[in-house]
Amino acid sequence: MTTARIPLLHRYANPAAFGRLSGQILPWTAGASAILLALGLYFALFSSPPDYQQGESVRIMYVHVPAAIMSEIVYGLMAAAAAAGIIWKHALADLFVKAAAPLGAAFTFLCLVAGSLWGKPMWGAWWVWDARLTSELVLFFLYLGYLALVDAFDDPQRGLRAGAILVLVGVVDLPIIKFSVDWWNTLHQPASLITMSGPKMDKSMLLPLMLMIGAFTTFFITVVLMRLESELLARRIRAWRTAAGDE
């Protein structure tokens, strides 16, 4: 079978071919991630000022906010991939959803715990029903639901398809959930002076934040490419096992 005749995207459903492609991309994204992380941590922990209201605890923002942003971007990417998988029926698209999900869940969890650690000194409680945190918690359960569903089927393809439909329903519902939680929060809690998104962004604070967001993003790209190759291999392994069993 010559590779020249296979449409471009379908070629990369082959784990070996995908591995070669990602092998060329990975060093760049991994390197970028390491550099951005190092720079980001330097500026976040050393070379940026404390906040006049929140003191040094504002440094938690430099992990909480990037984690929050990633948790939402990853879900959006999952939804886009799910739609692509349903429309074009391409294996890479469905597997991307599965590859990205645990990473998105981890970012969401990180956002929740960092938010909790930030909230305790600021608001005096380990958990506050802040609109952002509550929405993140619901998003965390959307991730968990996907992860549970996709592995609950004996036929992996069925699981992938069910998961894709779930993610699409979830992404439509997500803005509604956020809107309703936001509205619920203003109904039940007085406006607070300190918001979770941090004080007015001073340039000296914007820099570490941007660096950390870049670090998180490139890290995600690196790991998701690895996970995607891993999922392709798992599929190939199942195929080999079935073939061996048939004989």
Place this chain on the structure above:
Amino acid sequence: MNEYQTFFAMGGYGAYVWPAYGLTALAFIGMLGWTWASLRARRREEQGLSAAGRARRGRREAKS
């Protein structure tokens, strides 16, 4: 030494800031490590299975 202590204390918020960064580090190491380990294991397994599969096919074709 005093400078380090001041830095570590994080203006009194050390007990919150450091666990936050620590968990971030753990999360990153966990995601990367778990992915890498599982990728290596699967690569090895796939190589073994495909070699065995090709050997079987070779035997079958030799028989026919």
Place this chain on the structure above:
Amino acid sequence: MSAAFALFLHDLKLQFRHGSDLVAPLAFFVLAVLMVPLGVGPEPNLLARLAPGMLWITALLATLLALDRLFQRDFEDGTLDLLALAPMPLELIVLAKVAAHWVTTGLPFMAIAPILGVMLHLDSASFVTLEISLLIGTPVLSMIGAFGAAVTLGARRGGALLALLVLPLYVPILIFATSAIGAAGEGLSSRPHLLLLASFFAGGIVLVPFAAAAALRNALE
């Protein structure tokens, strides 16, 4: 159209034949409400504040109870395969089943809710809004629940999985329904909240059958 209605009636007849299937959710409603004062104390003001939320949470959980069976029986005995092959669109079949489910969970709950409201010292001004919120909201619960049942069809441990999938999606309905009742209790207008609920109903009726049908086709392949 009439075929869908026939399916709806058929499903209802099946539910009513196995009478115990109906008693369990109703008994659950009353028991759940009984747990509240036992858990938090019988002080009327506290119960009144908790009442809208507790009533709606009970409605949520009661809807979940009955969702397992929605497609399961037909899936197992092959009826669902036949229905999928029928000329009637699968989306319509989903709606018929949702309607039957609602008649056996949402509707009885609407009937018993005023009594439960009295037990929980619900504000007298809130009762009408309670019923309206249930009328608009419980069908949405059934719709979203049907999607959950469809997407977990054929999965292992479908029951627990179903709750995990569906409860996050229920959050907006819970929020707006309880705030509608709360607003009425304070003498404010509950119209905006109820209108929002109605928009969920409208959106759900259009979108959910497609999602659920896609999930069913995935399970049947």
